[in-house]
Amino acid sequence: MVAGGNMHYKNLGRSGLKVSQLSYGAWVSFGNQLDVKEAKALLQCCRDHGVNFFDNAEVYANGRAEEIMGQAIRELGWRRSDLVISTKIFWGGPGPNDKGLSRKHIVEGTRASLRRLDMEYVDVLYCHRPDAATPIEETVRAVNHVIDRGWAFYWGTSEWSAQQITEAWAVANRLDLVGPIVEQPEYNLLSRHKVELEYLPLYSIYGLGLTTWSPLASGVLTGKYSKGNIPPDSRFALDNYKNLASRSLVDDVLRKVNGLKPIADELGVPLSQLAIAWCASNPNVSSVITGATKESQIIENMKALDVIPLLTPDVLEKIDAVVQSKPKRPESYR
Template sequence: MGAAIKQLGWKRSDLVISTKLFWGGNGPNDKGLSRKHIIEGVKASLKRLDMSYVDLLYCHRPDPSTPIEETVRAMNWVIDQGYAFYWGTSEWSAQQITEAWEVAERLGLIGPAMEQPEYNLLVREKVEKEYAVLYKNYGVGLTTWSPLASGVLTGKYMNGDIPEGSRFALDNYKHLATKSLVAETLEKVEALKPIAKELDASLAQLALAWCVKNPNVSSVISGATKLDQVVENMKALQVVPKLTPEVMKRIDEAINLKASK
């Protein structure tokens, strides 16, 4: 990534680069959120990126083996050294994030500014309900992942068919395919088709735009395996203005959910 940015001549200050820490090897100190692993891990990540700093640094999963205070202090040390500007969490509970903020406020330190949860039309509980207090109390923003539910919301798995070369065709995703490609889920995707057609959008673009529409979502991670998928995904930005309250209500009804409050 660092080499590509330099080769393309992009201005570093115009970019927001993130990395995350938790796993990293098989040794006893190669995972978790201890002070040792955080400091060694961020240095190793910066070396691989060929950068002197990142903008955002995520704690990629909570670490029950390390006191939250130790993690908060270590992340602030990283920031103080100029290795990162902000730190956040990924797949932490609202209670864990609140504890981190309580520690930070007690010690006069910086709390987690962002969280990276799964969020899509089929997975909504944590973002829309559990985290509600975090937006109000701490101004936490979200970088969400799996906006297309591993491709289910693109419509390419209708009738339970798994196209060759798709994610669910991979051996390590077959268990997820069995869990995801059930009749109830596919019926919801089918119900979204007329709405996408009326908006002159693909199902994927509709699903991505719906995630972006949430005011608490700062960024959406969109996975892609081909260049044309990246181009098509970016067109979701043109769909966002079309998601009026009426359209959002129809989307909720299509997937058998009440409108979010």
């Protein structure tokens, strides 16, 4: 197995787990656009570039994404200990107890995910969204039960608020249980508030790590979309993404994207690589989850590793001047 020449491995937050700085997520592709044969080629391409972290969820393609990933990894004959596999529990099916973060669904959902993945454990189990209908104490106890059974090694959250993460840690500390080591928020040049402001105290207090998603803002930051032009093979051409398209492609966003292109040109790199490198260069980000439906996209995405060293303070300032999305920090966090 070839290791990527320049892949770095970072600790997942304050844990001892090492994840590749760029990782691969099955959200849009597995089961919706790809089957096992294509998945194997993509996963192998990721491994060849040093990726060791692969992200999934029970809701992706209604469970099919986990089945495809599991079967592909089995057929590739990889050693389980070489991989960091995560899945996310929240939306497991149509029944009243098939969703949310109750003890019942966390335990049943995790076991169902493991069956689909055909694995004994996942490395990281995420609570895919906060569940207002379940006490946080119940969720923290349930995830710890899963960890105690060896079905997951670590747990985290996705799209939780700083307040909810803090509550989860308060429960964990009070009961001497394991707290959430990682959050999985959306993070890109157009969406920064949570990562750069709201979560700020959590990095030092709890050692919170981040595995961020949508570094290209659903493809907008590739520069491939322009007014009235949606490539037929792109995500926004898929029916279930139509409303996402109309929301994301507003004039203001396209203006910012066009403003970033000269910065990328000056560095001699595609805009997509600049955008991914920008996310990865944030010291609080443990891993940037990338998506791809073609090997060529993975190869392009991985070149972002070479762009990270080019992001000098001067370049970052130019980027900020264009996107104007840097959150204002309160004095106390400086």
